[in-house]
Amino acid sequence: MDSSACAFPETHVVLFPFMSKGHTVPILDLARLLIGRCRGTAVTIFTTPANRAFISDSLSDVVTAPSVVELPFPSHIAGVPAGVESTDKLPSMSHFLPFVTATKLMRPSFEEALGRLNNVSFIVSDLFLGWTVESASKLGIPRLVFDGMSNYARTVCQVVGENSLLAGPQSNDELFTVTYFPWIRLTRNDFDEPFNLPDPTGPHLDFIIEQIIANSRSYCHIANSFYELEPLYVDYWNRHCEPKVWCIGPWCLVEPQRLGLEAQSKKPKWLQWLDQKAASGKSVLYVAFGTQAEISSQQLREIAIGLEKSEANFLWVVRKGGSGSDVEDGFEERVKERGMVVREWVDQRKVLSHDSVKGFLSHCGWNSVVESICAKVPVLAWPMMAEQHLNARMVTEDIRVGLRMETADGSARGFVKWEAVEKMVRELMEGEGGKEVRRNAEALGGAAAEAMAEGGSSWEAWDRLFDEIGAARADSC
Incomplete structure (x- = not known):
């Protein structure tokens, strides 16, 4: 992808992926996009010691490699095996909640390291790291949310929740129609526990609500998708929900920088x-x-x-x-x-x-x-x-x-x-x-290829988002 001038100078972006391969890989592609699109963009990625090697190896093709800052992962956490710093290393997903909850203990280290960085333009952090919105707000930095979901799934979940549609069916396999989208018919079994229960409660639900609140206080969502793939759901979200979602993908189409490593x-x-x-x-x-x-x-x-x-x-x-x-x-x-x-x-x-x-x-x-x-x-x-x-x-x-x-x-x-x-x-x-x-x-x-090409919907959305953040930063100075 050809480089172009940034919407604002001396861009410095912080990326903080959740410690899971499926959440980290697209963020690394986003790093390539940032570096490829804007000359002089500085990218800093926050991670933990056990995840650093994967990140460094994955970005070994990038000529101007991002900086990687290690934050210690909390130790001696009940329900989290010693030495595990990524969800794909957990014995089972029953350990997920204590693992993701433990990340909150990283906040002091994150804020200390973030405070040492110069001229941070914005932060992109994962849905499951909702606590970072407090850190970003404290330092006056916009937080952009990456949740790794389709706009279809995000919008459908919002509509189903707002209209209490999971409380209606008599059985887990009875089809119900989604409000505003009558062509979509779902069952309770299309949702995980506790969300598929008529009256959901429990720590998992509490955690998700906490993230939803954090996301509502964030600057925007960014989606690893393109507008033409799911326009109805993007439009509905941006008319009725907050914060706004920007489709600036698919990031997997960002070409790696060839360094001759593959041939060797x-x-x-x-x-x-x-x-x-x-x-x-x-x-x-x-x-x-x-x-x-x-x-x-x-x-x-x-x-x-x-x-x-x-x-x-x-x-x-x-x-x-x-x-x-x-x-x-x-x-x-x-x-x-x-x-x-x-x-x-x-x-x-x-x-x-x-x-x-x-x-x-x-x-x-x-x-x-x-x-x-x-x-x-x-x-x-x-x-x-x-x-x-x-x-x-x-x-x-x-x-x-x-x-x-x-x-x-x-x-x-x-x-x-x-x-x-x-x-x-x-x-x-x-x-x-x-x-x-x-x-x-x-x-x-x-x-998808057209959306990511110069002049395509994702290309132009990225430029508009940069312009908007740049203008907001200028107004706050």
Whole structure:
């Protein structure tokens, strides 16, 4: 992406991602965008000691690398294993609440380090770090919120909550219509506990309310999305909700700065395998459920059987360690000619952009949805947690770039049998339904590239946001 002059001089931006790979990766792409778009922009990233290596390695391609400031992560926290500083290292997501609550103890260190920086223009911090709004306000710095969600999911959650729609259905699987968006029909099972309860209470709800209040006091939301993808939901939010949301993505389209490092490094085995499939004209299904999904051994066996019987070529990334981390003995030997199981980190964007990859069996985390759209790869949606069920609704029913995995009982959270895996993999890779969603993904992928190009909607939104913040800073001086 070509550089352009900043909307205001001597720009210094602080980025503070939540300590989770899915939240950190897009913020690092944002760092590339800031450095690439504005000559002379200084970027400082706050993190913890155990997360620094991942950040530094991820930005090793950036010529003008951001500064990285380490803040000590609180120790001896009940419910947080010693040495764990990222949610993908937690034994299970039952430890999430004590982990995220512990970050509040980082505030004194954050404010001390922030106070030593010069001319900070604004802070971008994660939804789960709502306490940073107090720090930013104390130092007179605008705080921009990044929540890692689609505008569809954010808006639907707002409307469902305001209208108490989850209190109406008699069962968890009864469909209800979303106020103002009558084409959207959801169930309680599209929401996690405690939000899917008629009268939700508890510490998890208290934490989310706390973040909503903090966000309402922030300067704006920034979304890793583009206006043309979800215009109705962006427009509704900006007419009826606060603070305003700006679509300035997808950030995964920001090109890395080539330093010749790729040519010097050996291709990982999974990439060599994909190259072989492309050379022989084979289409590949990419299978990945993120770093935090907990899949039972029984469900894992059904996935394996379904993939084997589908006769599709597949690259399957399984979570290393924890529940659902391995497949039965003999499986890999039986499918070795057309399937590969990977237990290490893979560059998902490199996988999705590979010539051989024609489908993505995904949990529908927003990063994965955006990356699949940008790569023009259709999705087989199998949501697991958080707002992934809403993203799956959007993918399959709204923008129609994917098919939905079928559950045994028809419920959004039901068990999936191998027969459904086989059927839906075949449909995505070979069927008429797969061809239709592939065409839609192709069109939206082109629209994403146009949005991020000079003169596109995201490019211009970024310029307007910079102008607005710059004018506010000038008025306050």
